[in-house]
Amino acid sequence: GCGGKGGRGALVVLEGLDRSGKSSQCARLLSFLKGKGCDADGWRFPDRTTSVGQMISAYLANQSQLDDRTVHLLFSANRWEKRGLMESKLLSGTTLIVDRYSHSGVAFSAAKGLDLEWCKAPENGLIAPDLVIYLDVQPEKAAERGGYGDERYEKIEFQKKVADYYLSLRDSTWKVVDGSLPMETVEEQLRELVTKCIQECQGKPLANLAW
Ligand code: 2DT
């Protein structure tokens, strides 16, 4: 199994540029954990299913225009609207594997030129991740992987700026995995990091982001 009886779940976040392999690795990690008998759910942000998420989705698809600060706050609001459910899931023992979270929120908006501290402020008080895994892929390499789609932000020059901001956000929960390694190698490294994190979380209370 995984974790102990009655222990809380871990909040594990995968971060990285577009086409860094986050979504595939989240899916692989989730099936690995479930296969071991772990209680685990896969989440992603933006969560496009809510009404806030639909506004974000239309903006990303260039179907609507929004002021940069406004969209920043919508991304944050989209995490806030899930905070209650996130807390109850974690406390009831479910580990959450989350594809993007607050670090995306700050890195992408700061890369547009918004003030870094202003970008961090609305994230404070959200649940702090126990582990953030950054899938490190050079922007040029990521762009080669089947190319980008048509969404906003999927441009190499912009992605380079995002990468710089991600690096400036590293903290004690941050682990870098070389995303250019073969998929199976990356997968193995993630399994190890996450298995260890789930065990170590057992006795620790949930914390809030305090940026
Ligand atoms: P996906 O391609 O993963 O669906 O993301 N983004 C994401 C932000 O600008 N702020 C945020 O808070 C989050 C979670 C990253 C869609 C794009 O949205 C960006 C890529």
Ligand code: MG
């Ligand atoms: Mg994308």
